[in-house]
Amino acid sequence: MELKSIKELLSSDQLLQEVGVKGWIRTFRSNRFIALNDGSTIHNIQCVVDYENFPENVLKQLNTGAAVSIVGTLVESQGRGQSVEIQVKEIEILGIANPEEFPIQPKKHSLEFLREKAHLRIRTNTFGAIMRVRSALSFAVHNYFREHGFNYVNTPIITGSDAEGAGEMFRVTTLDAKNPPLNDQKEVDYKEDFFGKETNLTVSGQLEGEAYAMALGKIYTFGPTFRAENSNTSRHLAEFWMIEPEVAFLDLDGNMDLAEDFIKNVLSYVLEHCSDDLNFLEGRLLEEEKSKPQAERSEMKLIEKLRFVTENNFKRVSYTEAIDILKNSKPNKKKKFNYIIEEWGADLQSEHERYLVEKHFKAPVILFDYPADIKAFYMRQNEDGKTVRAMDILFPGIGEIVGGSQREERYEVLKDKVKAMGIDEKELWWYMDLRKFGTATHSGFGLGFERLVLFTTGMSNIRDVIPFPRTPQNAEF
Amino acid sequence: MELKSIKELLSSDQLLQEVGVKGWIRTFRSNRFIALNDGSTIHNIQCVVDYENFPENVLKQLNTGAAVSIVGTLVESQGRGQSVEIQVKEIEILGIANPEEFPIQPKKHSLEFLREKAHLRIRTNTFGAIMRVRSALSFAVHNYFREHGFNYVNTPIITGSDAEGAGEMFRVTTLDAKNPPLNDQKEVDYKEDFFGKETNLTVSGQLEGEAYAMALGKIYTFGPTFRAENSNTSRHLAEFWMIEPEVAFLDLDGNMDLAEDFIKNVLSYVLEHCSDDLNFLEGRLLEEEKSKPQAERSEMKLIEKLRFVTENNFKRVSYTEAIDILKNSKPNKKKKFNYIIEEWGADLQSEHERYLVEKHFKAPVILFDYPADIKAFYMRQNEDGKTVRAMDILFPGIGEIVGGSQREERYEVLKDKVKAMGIDEKELWWYMDLRKFGTATHSGFGLGFERLVLFTTGMSNIRDVIPFPRTPQNAEF
Numbered sequence: 001m002e003l004k005s006i007k008e009l010l011s012s013d014q015l016l017q018e019v020g021v022k023g024w025i026r027t028f029r030s031n032r033f034i035a036l037n038d039g040s041t042i043h044n045i046q047c048v049v050d051y052e053n054f055p056e057n058v059l060k061q062l063n064t065g066a067a068v069s070i071v072g073t074l075v076e077s078q079g080r081g082q083s084v085e086i087q088v089k090e091i092e093i094l095g096i097a098n099p100e101e102f103p104i105q106p107k108k109h110s111l112e113f114l115r116e117k118a119h120l121r122i123r124t125n126t127f128g129a130i131m132r133v134r135s136a137l138s139f140a141v142h143n144y145f146r147e148h149g150f151n152y153v154n155t156p157i158i159t160g161s162d163a164e165g166a167g168e169m170f171r172v173t174t175l176d177a178k179n180p181p182l183n184d185q186k187e188v189d190y191k192e193d194f195f196g197k198e199t200n201l202t203v204s205g206q207l208e209g210e211a212y213a214m215a216l217g218k219i220y221t222f223g224p225t226f227r228a229e230n231s232n233t234s235r236h237l238a239e240f241w242m243i244e245p246e247v248a249f250l251d252l253d254g255n256m257d258l259a260e261d262f263i264k265n266v267l268s269y270v271l272e273h274c275s276d277d278l279n280f281l282e283g284r285l286l287e288e289e290k291s292k293p294q295a296e297r298s299e300m301k302l303i304e305k306l307r308f309v310t311e312n313n314f315k316r317v318s319y320t321e322a323i324d325i326l327k328n329s330k331p332n333k334k335k336k337f338n339y340i341i342e343e344w345g346a347d348l349q350s351e352h353e354r355y356l357v358e359k360h361f362k363a364p365v366i367l368f369d370y371p372a373d374i375k376a377f378y379m380r381q382n383e384d385g386k387t388v389r390a391m392d393i394l395f396p397g398i399g400e401i402v403g404g405s406q407r408e409e410r411y412e413v414l415k416d417k418v419k420a421m422g423i424d425e426k427e428l429w430w431y432m433d434l435r436k437f438g439t440a441t442h443s444g445f446g447l448g449f450e451r452l453v454l455f456t457t458g459m460s461n462i463r464d465v466i467p468f469p470r471t472p473q474n475a476e477f
Numbered sequence: 478m479e480l481k482s483i484k485e486l487l488s489s490d491q492l493l494q495e496v497g498v499k500g501w502i503r504t505f506r507s508n509r510f511i512a513l514n515d516g517s518t519i520h521n522i523q524c525v526v527d528y529e530n531f532p533e534n535v536l537k538q539l540n541t542g543a544a545v546s547i548v549g550t551l552v553e554s555q556g557r558g559q560s561v562e563i564q565v566k567e568i569e570i571l572g573i574a575n576p577e578e579f580p581i582q583p584k585k586h587s588l589e590f591l592r593e594k595a596h597l598r599i600r601t602n603t604f605g606a607i608m609r610v611r612s613a614l615s616f617a618v619h620n621y622f623r624e625h626g627f628n629y630v631n632t633p634i635i636t637g638s639d640a641e642g643a644g645e646m647f648r649v650t651t652l653d654a655k656n657p658p659l660n661d662q663k664e665v666d667y668k669e670d671f672f673g674k675e676t677n678l679t680v681s682g683q684l685e686g687e688a689y690a691m692a693l694g695k696i697y698t699f700g701p702t703f704r705a706e707n708s709n710t711s712r713h714l715a716e717f718w719m720i721e722p723e724v725a726f727l728d729l730d731g732n733m734d735l736a737e738d739f740i741k742n743v744l745s746y747v748l749e750h751c752s753d754d755l756n757f758l759e760g761r762l763l764e765e766e767k768s769k770p771q772a773e774r775s776e777m778k779l780i781e782k783l784r785f786v787t788e789n790n791f792k793r794v795s796y797t798e799a800i801d802i803l804k805n806s807k808p809n810k811k812k813k814f815n816y817i818i819e820e821w822g823a824d825l826q827s828e829h830e831r832y833l834v835e836k837h838f839k840a841p842v843i844l845f846d847y848p849a850d851i852k853a854f855y856m857r858q859n860e861d862g863k864t865v866r867a868m869d870i871l872f873p874g875i876g877e878i879v880g881g882s883q884r885e886e887r888y889e890v891l892k893d894k895v896k897a898m899g900i901d902e903k904e905l906w907w908y909m910d911l912r913k914f915g916t917a918t919h920s921g922f923g924l925g926f927e928r929l930v931l932f933t934t935g936m937s938n939i940r941d942v943i944p945f946p947r948t949p950q951n952a953e954f
Contacts, residue, residue: 003726005626005694007626022725022726022917023694024691024692024915025915038694038725039628039692039693039694039695039725040626040693040694040695065914065915066915067691067725067915067916067917069726094726094915094916094917094918095886095912095914095915095916095917096915097913097914097915098913098914101913101914102913102914102915104914118688118907119685119688119907119908119910119911120688120692120910120914122688122689122692122693123691123692123915127692128692128693131628131630131689131693132628132693134629134631135628135629135630138619138629139619139623139629142615142616142619146616149482149484149517151516151608151609151612152611152612152615152616153608153612153944154611154701154718154943154944155944155945156716156944156945156947156952156954157634157678157701157703157716158647158678158703158715158716158947158952159952159954160952160953160954161954168651170635170649170650170651170671171649171650171651171654172647172648172649172678173647173648173650173654174645174647174648174705175654177648177650177652177657177665178657178659178664178665180654180655182655187655188654188655194647194705194707194715194949194950195715195947195949195950195951195952196949196950196951196952197952199952201634201635201649208596208944208945208954211595211596211597211599211954212599212608212944214501214544214600215501215516215597215599215600215604215605216516216517216599216605216608216609217482217500217515217516217517218516218517223700223701224631224634224700224701226634226635228651228671230671238635238671238672239633239634239635241631248499248515248516248544249480249499249546249571409572430595430596430953430954431596433596433597434596435572436574436575436578436579437542437572437574437575437578437579437581437597438501438502438542438543438544438571438572438573438574438579438600439544439571439572440499440544440571440572441571466631467630467631467632467633467685467689468632468633468685470633470635470672472671472672472673473671473672473673474672474673475633475635475636475637475672475673475674475676476637476907477633477636477637477638477685477688477907
């Protein structure tokens, strides 16, 4: 007898046949009804036990969390909420779960409590749903790019280049931690280190991605990136996954088109393929928000919100326009912002981004043409001499979800910029080469994958959308 | 006019239409024929320039490596080897490539030379083909697992657990390298480090993967893993990508079935989708092998070899049988092996694996039921008390491509094993929990992705199948 997944069984029409199923008990009630889950779907299959036919010691072990193997007959369900159920003939206890010890009992656990049990929280409905949606989103990413002629590139995780400039880095080393070798200048002698130089964990695969785009045309990365920043917020992780497409012969307008199309496409994929999990997550969110004041609740339900993004154009607004809107906004005039917008050139804070997205436009917003001074060295200078071809995509409840730009393709301009920013050009020799040999307009962006999962699942803490979160003071598991 | 990729144009039937194309010049010969490539395919499109209609200074810049934008008419090709070509009307030079400086000239470059130019080697036919095949293989991996009901899980890269035991690790730290803080015992005080403990780069996502399999049922990881081993061989990298599926309720036989089906499936995918690149790589390999003595040449051509794997069963052989075969083999009796096989229990060396695969069976081989003493603590003990339910898959020319096992699911047995191996059980508290709560038979394996790419592309050095290789003394780019 072939073992079937619960997902298959629940949509099966093989009634009255004998079936075998293995899974974990979610609940066992009235000494009769096992709700069994095997992770293939959020739904449990109901297994009806005629308790008179089973020994007491077996029934006693049918506790939440126990693994069992069940053989029985698939029949139309008598109860509500499921189409089929199993009339149990045989039960084998594979692994018990002592109810005095197993922490995931059928009651409400706080997300904070579950974070301490990251190895077991995946056995709850909430985390099962989140992680299945996360997996589906990942696949949608690969599928979108493959269908659009992109090649997947694995850029290095350990990098000897410290010119990426996107933030604080983690050092990677095999030197003796206590007594590192020193050189003649009494400095740590990285020549003795594994790679013969100082190395760090990457903050972005963009620069290497550009090298590949300038040969393969369209590429993307999708891998882990790192920030050694002491940020204990609900939106930051020290280790997170980033998606970075890079396209030759593409300008900023094309880049915005790509990012918008990409996001809509992957959200459409999960709307189509994860409706059960999304329905559950929508219900969870409604429940959670009941305890909040009306003003803080979401205006749209989860699925409605996702549909809204897939069906409406993102608003494209230049930084200059955005500053005008913000300067004339109520919270700015009434000095409700923590940072008052006084003049062009100001760096936008989260409160300003949220105002634009959630209050003013009530839609995802693409801001573009930022002041050069607040953006990275590799972004293409506009003719005005003061702005660069950067773009950020801002999402309701999330803030920045995408940051991208057209890249500076002109050798001399880039060289001057690198110098002006005090970066060692020699470190970037190979990146400069891309401008020396067959340079061309090209663009790309980075999308923080966990922020996308956060948005899609309606969760509010980024630690809850990655299996084993890494944050300051926390690398458990 | 929409920009089309060269791949699209070459299979287009829109003859006599005006088309636009952008790419990099591979060659320009007879002041007339541009071979243009944009990375979308290994094939170039021929662009025919009527040189009398273009100024001398434009023609002079049509050098190998230059980026150009071309507009012209798509016509049936006059020459051999291509179906269509472009009669050029307009040429715009986007980026020059000074032939005195651009290192990738149309002549034979050694692979060693190209490794020094990892940012530019992707502009050669060989590396374009390799990296497109690599990308297709990646997609095939995700596609296979998605179709078979697996969820993709991102296990942590930075790990605080040092019990994985698969090899030397890289330390990840933000402590001052020269003067780290010391505790009362005058040891480095990792409490002051970013994560409040000593952390390393992961050598495997298996243990965390098991936690997810014991809830979602079927999962896989596909991410970077690290070994700080000073191995300068053609088969080892310090940073490489690994695929690790893990399945609840699966025993070792099922695990072997899964691994074999998986490998056959992803190879079939590239045979179907990458025929142009594989044809090129097959030709390259034939060319390369011409300089080798007959005995060292491959017995099969590249594509024939891939087909052989997809169409034939892998040989399944127990370790005990393998030892018998090896003991009685010619090279063992004639003492040609460096390590003579004398008795059961010996660890197999690469020379033995190659003998089994390449001489004896002439097929991929799955060895299983290894002596417990030479395998990891988490592998399930057989009833004989001396072997464990481990399996390795050995491939011709590559050696071990997969290592896997059924996992020890019994709490007490695992506890004893951990103790006997001198591992700190407290480090593994959460892993032991998986055996305490709802434990069940489960299995999984790890496949080194670069070894798969090596096999598929017919390359012989692993540094040539990853974009920017990391090896001892080398973290350039």
